[in-house]
Amino acid sequence: MSYDPDRHHRHSTRLKGYDYAQAGAYFITIVTQGRESFLGQVLDGEVKLHMAGDLVAQQWYELPNRFPNIETDEFVVMPNHIHGIIVIHSSSVNSYSSEPGTNAVAISKVETSVTLGNVVRAFKAVTTQLIRKSGLVEFGWQRNYHDHIIRNEHEMDNIRAYILYNPANWAQDEENL
Numbered sequence: 001m002s003y004d005p006d007r008h009h010r011h012s013t014r015l016k017g018y019d020y021a022q023a024g025a026y027f028i029t030i031v032t033q034g035r036e037s038f039l040g041q042v043l044d045g046e047v048k049l050h051m052a053g054d055l056v057a058q059q060w061y062e063l064p065n066r067f068p069n070i071e072t073d074e075f076v077v078m079p080n081h082i083h084g085i086i087v088i089h090s091s092s093v094n095s096y097s098s099e100p101g102t103n104a105v106a107i108s109k110v111e112t113s114v115t116l117g118n119v120v121r122a123f124k125a126v127t128t129q130l131i132r133k134s135g136l137v138e139f140g141w142q143r144n145y146h147d148h149i150i151r152n153e154h155e156m157d158n159i160r161a162y163i164l165y166n167p168a169n170w171a172q173d174e175e176n177l
Contacts, residue, residue, distance in 0.1 A: 018149065020116040025073070025087045025150035027159045028120060033140035037079035038131070042170040052131045052139060053077045059127050060084060066122060067114050074160040076167065083163045085150070086119055120145050 020026075032038050039053035049057065057077050063086070064071050073085035124141045131139040150156050166173065 020147075021088070021114060023088055023090050025085055025156060026116050027083070027085050027148040027150055028116070029081055029083050029146040030120065030124065031081040031142045031145075033142055035080045036138075038136060038139050039077050039082075040079050042079060042167050045168040045170070047077060047079070047167045049077055051134060052136055053079075055130050055134065056082060056127050059123060059130070063119060063123060067119055069114055070119060073156075074163040076163050078166060078170070078173070083166060085156070085159060085163070086116065088114060088116065088119075116147060120147075 038050065039056060040047050040049040042048070047053070057075075060072060060075050060077075060082070069089045071087045071089070073087055075084035076082065124145075128140055148159070150159060
């Protein structure tokens with residue numbers, strides 16, 4: 001097979017010039033490889049997760065433990081993709097230390113390298129590894145992910161509603177093949 005630049009050229013979906021480490025809220029969608037329904041099924045407008053979907057949900061809720069300056073917001077596991085909101089609070093975190101034998105406490109800012117890409121990459125890697133270890137060896141995520149920078153409370157409310165009602169709208173979802 002020869003290299004075809006039209007077929008093999010990948011375009012970044014990231015906003016050119018935007019710093020994805022800055023504080024803000026981000027709506028993400030991550031799709032399974034081949035849009036395979038590894039994660040669950042929708043029955044009567046409700047998602048019934050398979051074991052792989054349970055592992056994905058568990059790891060989503062663990063993200064703030066791995067990245068202390070983020071929090072997760074609304075989230076849903078669909079049969080072949082996930083939607084979620086990640087809030088990055090700051091690219092620095094406070095570090096506390098005390099001098100031995102004194103009551104003095106020093107507080108300093110420590111720069112971290114947390115970006116939206118770091119968080120998504122870690123999430124995809126750990127979920128893939130755990131799911132494959134559990135026996136679903138063909139499981140994987142598509143190479144990229146979709147993100148949207150949430151710019152205000154109105155957008156945040158609309159995206160939360162979209163995520164919340166996504167299972168009920170599964171029959172019309174473009175990810176539902």
